[in-house]
Amino acid sequence: MRSMTAFASGRGSFGDHEWAWDLRSVNARGLDLRLRVPDWVAGLETALRKRLGEALQRGSVTVGLRLGREGGGGGLAVDPAQLDAVLDALQAVEERALARGMTLAPSRAADILSQRGVLEAPREDADTAPLARAILRDFDTVLADFLAMRDREGAALHDVLSAQVDRIAALTAEATQAVEARRDAAAESFRAALARVAEGAVTADPDRVAQEIAMLAVKGDVTEELDRLGAHVAAARDLLAAEGGVGRKLDFLTQEFNREANTLCSKSQNTELTRIGLDLKAVIDQLREQVQNVE
Numbered sequence: 001m002r003s004m005t006a007f008a009s010g011r012g013s014f015g016d017h018e019w020a021w022d023l024r025s026v027n028a029r030g031l032d033l034r035l036r037v038p039d040w041v042a043g044l045e046t047a048l049r050k051r052l053g054e055a056l057q058r059g060s061v062t063v064g065l066r067l068g069r070e071g072g073g074g075g076l077a078v079d080p081a082q083l084d085a086v087l088d089a090l091q092a093v094e095e096r097a098l099a100r101g102m103t104l105a106p107s108r109a110a111d112i113l114s115q116r117g118v119l120e121a122p123r124e125d126a127d128t129a130p131l132a133r134a135i136l137r138d139f140d141t142v143l144a145d146f147l148a149m150r151d152r153e154g155a156a157l158h159d160v161l162s163a164q165v166d167r168i169a170a171l172t173a174e175a176t177q178a179v180e181a182r183r184d185a186a187a188e189s190f191r192a193a194l195a196r197v198a199e200g201a202v203t204a205d206p207d208r209v210a211q212e213i214a215m216l217a218v219k220g221d222v223t224e225e226l227d228r229l230g231a232h233v234a235a236a237r238d239l240l241a242a243e244g245g246v247g248r249k250l251d252f253l254t255q256e257f258n259r260e261a262n263t264l265c266s267k268s269q270n271t272e273l274t275r276i277g278l279d280l281k282a283v284i285d286q287l288r289e290q291v292q293n294v295e
Helices: 044-055 080-099 109-113 129-181 183-199 206-219 223-241 247-267 271-291
Strands: 006-014 017-026 031-036 059-069
Touching (some): 006 129, 044 059
Parallel strands (some): 031 059
Antiparallel strands (some): 017 059
16 A cells, blocks of 8 residues: 655756756645656656656656756856847837837846746757766656655555554444344334324225335334445455555545445434444544545
C-alpha cells in the first residue's frame, strides 16, 4: 500500500550547470501531473512525465526544477528579439488606447520581464541532450526517494486502516449479540403490532394483511445488514492484503459500510443497538478519511 502524500528533493550538477529538485504530491481522484521545468532542455518534460506515469497511479504531483549555471554566471539572459516584440506590442496597445481617449498605467520592467521568452536561461549549447540525460539520471534518484516515502506513509496507513477495520468487525459482533439480547423484546413488540393489524382484519383484504405482517417483520430484521457488514469486513481485509493501488476500491467499500450502518440505525428499535450503530458510523467516517490518502 502506498500513500499519495510524499515529498522529495535533491541537487545535482553536470558540467557548469547545477540544479535543484522539488517533488511533492497530495491526494487526488486520479493522476494529475504538474511540471515546472525549463523548456529549453529538449525532451525533458516529456521524459519526466513518462517516468512519473509509469511509477504512479494516483495523486496530484508537482515537480519543480531550478536549473542554472554554476556560480550564477550566465544563469539568466534577456532575449533581445523577444523583448523587442513585447515592447512593440506594448506600444501598439498604448497608441490604440490613446486614440480612444484612454490613458494606461505606466508599464514596469518586472511586468515586461515576466512575459514568456523575454528572460530565460541562455541557449549557448546547441545540443542539450547530454544535459537532459544527466538531469534524468539524477531525477531517478529523487523519484526513488519519493516512492520510498510513499511506501513508508502507506505502511503507516495500512496499520491505521487495519485497526479501524478490526474495530468495525468488533462492533458488528457486538451488534449481533445485541440483536440476540433484544429478541424477546422484539418478539413482544411484533406481537403487539400484529394485534393492531388484526383488529382491522375482519373487513380487510387478506393479501393486504399478509403484506402488512411481512413489512412489520422486515422492518425490524437487521440480519442482512449484519451479514453484509461482515462480508465488507472480509473484502476490506482482502484489499489491505493486496498489492498495487486499492484506494478507489477502498473508497467505494467505505460507502457500502456507511450504507449498512445507516440502515442498522434506522431499524434498530433498541437503545443498545442504536449506540453500536452510531459507533459504527463514527469509525467508518474515520476510515473514509484515511482511505482518501491511499493510492
